[in-house]
Amino acid sequence: MAPRPTALLSALRAVRRPRLPFSPQNLASLRLFTTTIGRRAPDLSADAKKIKLTSASYPDLQRDPRFTQLTERHVAHFKKLLGEAGVIDGVTRDATDDIQPFNEDWMRKYRGESRLVLKPASTEEVSEVLKYCNEEKLAVVPQGGNTGLVGGSVPVFDEVIINMSRMNRIHSFDEVSGTLVVDAGVILEVADQYLVERGYIFPLDLGAKGSCQIGGNVATNAGGLRLLRYGSLHGNVLGLEAVLPDGTVVDDLCMLRKNNTGYDLKQLFIGAEGSLGIITKVSVICPQRSSAVNVAFFGLESFDKVQQAFRAAKGQLSEILSAFELMDATSQRLVHDVRQTQKPLEGDHPFYCLIETSGSNGDHDYEKLESFLEDVMSREIVSDGVLAQDATQAKSLWSWREGIPECLGHWGGTYKYDVSIPLSDLYKLVEETQARMEEAGLVGNDDSYPVVGVVGYGHMGDSNLHLNVAVRRYDPSIEQVLEPFVYEWIQSRNGSISAEHGLGLAKKKFIGYSRSETMVGLMKNIKDLYDPNGIMNPYKYI
């Protein structure tokens, strides 16, 4: 499909029947957008050099001597329990290559040294495995799709990896209430596709949907792209089944929207990052699929204008607004550098926004969107923009937002900060971090500089910024500029050092910037209550 620039008005007319005229001086700058979908960034893992061991990156961390070393006896027990299909054994034989993908994270930042991967196929098997590990004091790390960003789903030392990919059944779906029940290992996109065929969608969407698992999404309380519209998993997860370290099955797989019978214990497992137990099944309330979805992509001249656009979108698009995403100039430049596909807009702008609407009546939605576009253009809030005309174009526009994390990793690695700060201050953090990097002489276009660029993007609608530093190599000199600066900056604004990515290993020691000593103490009490031997995902979280 060749690019075909057209004035927006005629484009709109071709699709539906616009009723409000745009002012001519603005219309010229809005044009129809068509392009091919960006290629995926190349997979570098095969040819790139080996990832540094986490134990080497974190020399302060020592293997906890309370944990038992794996022996042949343990492996034999697990093989008896799970069968050959459920065990990747690197204890009694060399299985380094087989286990490598489970030991490493996709960002190439963490590498553990586990010699055993277990793949239970049922809740009972998870229960037997955990009970045994708890009795034997074998440390474990629960693993879903291993798409996390904070090193939470890979071992630090020799923890047993409990991978949930074999628990991948969709159990039930109620077409009246919209309640879906799935195994923890079901891939998000698989569930979403299943729902789309039935007129529903999963209330969560995120870039890693093709490989992340629902159990992992729930365990990390993933936020993602639909939170603005459908709220968090704390509201959408109706029930779950989980296994505690002692093998106890927490049978809270409620399928009702309302159930006030005692403490809502399931909430503790949502966002506990596998530190209390392993989620085995999830029941979730799913919204109906919207028949009309529109996606617009804007260029804006300042962060102040971005805020104005957000307020206008919230006020005017109201119940049909389903995403308001922010991308800065550097993020889009770097995506373009990697993909070399045609950019959505012709010129360059300091900021870009992606707006999505979802509703049940295309004409109504279009009228609202049109009136919103007229408003933000006539007030010169938006400098340029395009509107997707079909699902392919919408997907392509989304790829400029969703492709950022993958493209940033192209040069070697990314320092990632996933923060929440009040909206007015949101982008200042990027500017100040950029200034500090330049001051330290770390940013440049050739290989002698470790830093490729400092970028900001994220879920504007949720005050959720992703501050990312794309680097050619991980380097202590960069870290010294970034930390504790970033955390202190967030703390001074009462922000969150982890909006949606979690703590994992990456942020374990920084929790104090977002939580009081009292709160951390209360959290430790919960950890001790459920996992007295501390075998669940050790060295991480709180």
Next chain:
Amino acid sequence: MAPRPTALLSALRAVRRPRLPFSPQNLASLRLFTTTIGRRAPDLSADAKKIKLTSASYPDLQRDPRFTQLTERHVAHFKKLLGEAGVIDGVTRDATDDIQPFNEDWMRKYRGESRLVLKPASTEEVSEVLKYCNEEKLAVVPQGGNTGLVGGSVPVFDEVIINMSRMNRIHSFDEVSGTLVVDAGVILEVADQYLVERGYIFPLDLGAKGSCQIGGNVATNAGGLRLLRYGSLHGNVLGLEAVLPDGTVVDDLCMLRKNNTGYDLKQLFIGAEGSLGIITKVSVICPQRSSAVNVAFFGLESFDKVQQAFRAAKGQLSEILSAFELMDATSQRLVHDVRQTQKPLEGDHPFYCLIETSGSNGDHDYEKLESFLEDVMSREIVSDGVLAQDATQAKSLWSWREGIPECLGHWGGTYKYDVSIPLSDLYKLVEETQARMEEAGLVGNDDSYPVVGVVGYGHMGDSNLHLNVAVRRYDPSIEQVLEPFVYEWIQSRNGSISAEHGLGLAKKKFIGYSRSETMVGLMKNIKDLYDPNGIMNPYKYI
């Protein structure tokens, strides 16, 4: 305002510009509805006979001897701490009349024997009070607006009442993000009014809004009328501050929509019914106020048609559907018997539904509603209906739903069951209960029969039924017919014995019908962790 029956079509035309014609045979049955708002049911508490003591109604319950008896020394300490304004002292003087409203519930079903009401005015005072009570082993009952339905907010024996009404400040509101921070004692309607003036609404609405307090709403995880659209408090409460029995302040008053830094402990306090600590402040995300609100009221011939109407509303009204409420014939007859105001519809129907839409564009909403009405009328799903033409009429229609609990109490009392069961079986429980009551010869129109009527109504959109039995007097013969029948019936459908009202004292012993022994055991662990002396709201909950 005199009633003015008019054909719906012309009524619609008068208000907005309808574009789709209704079929003439159906239109005649839909007419404009105007009436005065129903009077409030008479307040019977002044002249009615005294409420039975809870200790007499529950002879199996014994005062726990671990708890200290109140003495003058304790009272002196509290007076020093809170001042005279913060203490209603029935220990050193006779204050029975002053304390009576705090000892009794509004349903006239529970009466405690407390001789001390404390009214702390700050978090620090709550902390000092609880710490002292914990050290002295004085049992306490936290009390908000005392509008609960399960005896959770009044003492059973001589527990100290900690009433939160003096903590009633609205602290902050962010007009961009919609985040409201309030004291626990702020009355729901006060907060909602404050928000409405700023273009927002509180995400929760319920019949008791004029007197219930937000702290109590959160402590009981109140569901109410807006849950269908905005979800539960587990999703909408962003943060809270609470005081543990040992005086520790849980400072989790986060104002961010996303915050994945450790266990989400606040969730434990949402729905804990004051059994772990006292909520002192709440931070909540509030939705924007919809400029267009429409309310329709229908008569339907069967529960099957009600289900059809619900599916049609969900599918066609989609993102603007904000309530779908069910009322059966008996509930509406009893409201009419008490209020004697004109009924919304002329004829009688086995079932009634109230549908509300809320959206940002009145014309769009009206088109959707019109098309929905045409559909349900042409398919003869709905037999008769009216559409409110202004806010006064909308309020009046709502009063036929919201007024049910108050009117049912008119004859003396109500047995209340707040349950969740899969939609298809929802109304069967009412029919079977009615049949059992008739079989036992308990229902009739004169005073010799204890039961006035068995009614069903509730939040159809959330599968939440209120099974109510209006009675002239509370009587063991009625209870024997109701229990354990109702609970066993719910258990056999995997339902919830408490959808939104909580456990309190009323359902404490029935939790086993909705929760496994494992789950109850895990809950008790949490209780022991936070309240090792068991002083918080004893004899209730789990």
